[in-house]
Amino acid sequence: MKVEGNKKQVLELTEEDVAKLNSKDGLKVILSEESYNVERALRYINYLDKLEELQVELIKLQTWAIDNNERIIVLFEGRDAAGKGGAIRRITERINPRFMRIVALPKPTEEEKTQWYFQRYVEQFPVAGELVLFDRSWYNRAVVEPVNGFCTEEQYKIFMKQVNGFEKMILQSGIRLVKIYMSISKKEQQKRFDEIKKDPLKQWKMTSVDERAQELWDDYTVYKKKMFKKTNTKQSPWKIIKANRKTEARIACIEHILDSVPYDKNTEI
Template sequence: MIDEREKYDGMAARIEAEIADSLDEELEMELDDDRLQKLIDGKEQSDSDSALDRKVYFQELFRLQRELIKLQDWVVTQKLKVVVLFEGRDAAGKGGVIKRITQRLNPRVVRVVALPAPSERERSQWYFQRYVPHLPAAGEMVLFDRSWYNRAGVERVMGFCSDSDVEEFFRTVPEFEKMLVRSGITLIKYWFSISDDEQHLRFQMRIHDPIKQWKLSPMDLESRRRWEAYTKAKEAMLERTHIPEAPWWVVHADDKKRARLNCISHLLTQIPYQEVVRAPIALPDRVHNPDYLREPVPDDMYVPANY
């Protein structure tokens, strides 16, 4: 009875923390740096070993995002080509870290690729063919929210490909990635690792949260049932595709905030960069023409001011 009560209390605490984290996500996306300046400048450290203090989290997040801007400028000026793969189980937090990486960057420089299931035509092509058009040109960074490793994961576990297809993938992907690296692409691969209990909790939260229910697909639910099959597939993938030219990096992701900070911090170490000195900017004087008359806009064209 006591164990059940402790389990219930623990679950209730986690749900409260999850709700607070959702609020933090909204704060991150909506509040600007000026309104959070006091928080950014704060030096207080968390007294808790289990939960990352919000002040510390925001302080580090904004510090790392400023560094990402420097990295972006370096990629452009040095005409680098960067590919970052984000893999992991459903609800592991891949989308969350991608959102924090791109939040303050130029989408023309740093873009996200999240491909849908392949079409009938794409299924008849060379497996890597549909990914190649999305690779970066000089001065670009591409973040793949899932990648060609679908074949080693979801396609294998769900039976969307044959054993011979999987074996051919394992034979081919190291050569494919070596070819990318030889062409001048910096290839970085992350696997977001979460526990069985954590994925269960996150799925429960999505089930009961109307804002997040869209994230749950029938495929996600089936993947939950096949947890052990995914584990075996992941182990084989890491063993056979961890190569010196493009090693795997595993991110402990049960704590979403720590996972985001750790991943971004590590990403910044993978590309040696320097701050690009910007030329001073002078705002030009606006031209005023005495004969210019601004035409009135009809009232019915304005969006209603409900707020």
């Protein structure tokens, strides 16, 4: 079957493509479009199919973790508006909430400022059978804090000296640690900020730190590179996810988690 696609291109649709477009999800996508775009609709339907397939695997992973008393940490870092929250929602929306937590800590209290820097993060670590996802983590001190003047140069240096040893202790304790960095372009970040400011349901996401993100773009880049150079170790590597296209980034995040944890793929659910 031939239909007109984007930019007046003629698309050859298979029977499978037509079936997808005629499905509940397909019709919903097409009807939600301002203009009829078959390519975009098919791409999104394929994304939904792949997402469901991977979410089944995440349920297997969680079931395996519960059965074997595994403790798993997945931390997400990246520039503001990189899509960390959206990826985390797709990872967690189908799994058992009783054995999962999302941690997004606010700025430290006056009491917490007097503690060992890593202490408030350690308090959030998983118990047996639990998966904990950090929406930003101790790596705030590697990039966000020094760029915005939220820590001293000495505090930054101490963190950089301690972080690899800290993660070595995490791993030696039996906790599995997965580190993901979501990367977007400067242009894409500005586009997403503009969308957030226009949407009354998302405006709360914009913070004073976000407002300065474009201005401080190059400073973030400098500290990001220092972070990778120091902390992208063999025992605890980073996975950089290109996140300009949100759907592809979400799939890539889930696939990396599944690849990083040696769960039993034959686990019954």
